[in-house]
Amino acid sequence: MLLEALRADAGLAEWLKGLEGEGPPGVEAVLPGGDELADVLLDLTVAHEHINELVALRARLVADPEAMTLLARCVARFVRDMGEIGKGWEPPAFPESAGALGRCFHVYVFIAALPHVRAYHRERGIPEDVSRRTLADLGRHVAVHHRRAGTPGLLFPWWIALHFHGELFQLGRLQFQRARLGRRTGRAVADAGLDLGPGDPCLSLHITDFRGPLTPAACDRSLALARDFFARHFPDERYEVAVCHSWLLDPQLKRYLPAESNIVRFQDRFALVHQDGTPDDGVPVGFVFGDPELPLETLPRRNSVERAVVDHLRAGGHWYGGHGWFAV
DSSP states (O other): OHHHHHHTSHHHHHHHHHTTTOOOTTOOOOOOOHHHHHHHHHHTTOOHHHHHHHHHHHHHHHTOHHHHHHHHHHHHHHHTTTTOTTOSOOOOOOOGGGHHHHHHHHHHHHHHHHHHHHHHHHHHTOOHHHHHHHHTHHHHHHHHHHHHHSSSOOSOHHHHHHHHTTSEEEETTEEEEEEEOOHHHHHHHHHTTOSOOTTSEEEEEEEOSSSOOOOHHHHHHHHHHHHHHHHHHOTTSOOOEEEEEEGGGOGGGGGTSOTTSHHHHHHTTSEEEEEOSSOOTHHHHHHHHSOTTSOGGGOOOOSHHHHHHHHHHHTTOOOOOEEEEEEO
16 A cells, blocks of 8 residues: 555655645545546646546555555645745655555645645636646646656655745746745845845746757747736736756856757856856756766767767766746
């Protein structure tokens, strides 16, 4: 049973205890039936090849009273403080011992939370197309899991939680997360003369895969959409700067990519505040090739970005996360 596998893990056992007592009045966790579930999964862009397995796993889930109690508690915790920055739920990935139901459990949590998510979007006047494209990132992350593991599931359920908690929205090519300036970036923004500092609101930019090239025109369109979107739907919040925390801001990329490349032109939008001191080579390998654990000698060199990542690592170099900002 699912709960037995979770209780056997010390960290997850503590997490389970933290959910005890969750379930405020008015919060329901209802899973759609089989036919309806298939339609919901397709609306969330889950690939057709995974629908049958996820519908079958639903039957196993609803037949397990303890698992359904956990689902209800997770949904109740998840929708609590809906839309509040930094108050969302960060569900952990379950261990392999939890089996297929464990790796897909959070998919059902997000589906059961959908009525509450959509109600929040309606309350904020979020356009249907923005809501649909934002929540469809669930399907993309199921595809990311399949690309790496060969099965449906979610590698990083805490990340999708941002989408379903009203903290992150897909606006064109880029995703924009309602966030707050950190200590170093906030000080850099203040030093540049803006009336902002650590703890003030900012938009954190994220670049997804499976969405085509990161062209300057696509970025410009996304930024224009974001300016209008947040002013219209979050008028009580002040968003004057965008930040990014990514290996794509590592200045070493300019040694390998031409100045007119999409990545370099994206970098040039930002004032770099600092770089991480610890290398994280698995991030670019995972982002570019789909799996951070792939052996270096097996990585292909089919385009300029693949060649940059691979050649740098084969030469003994490392990749580092960069942190930057610009005024929007």
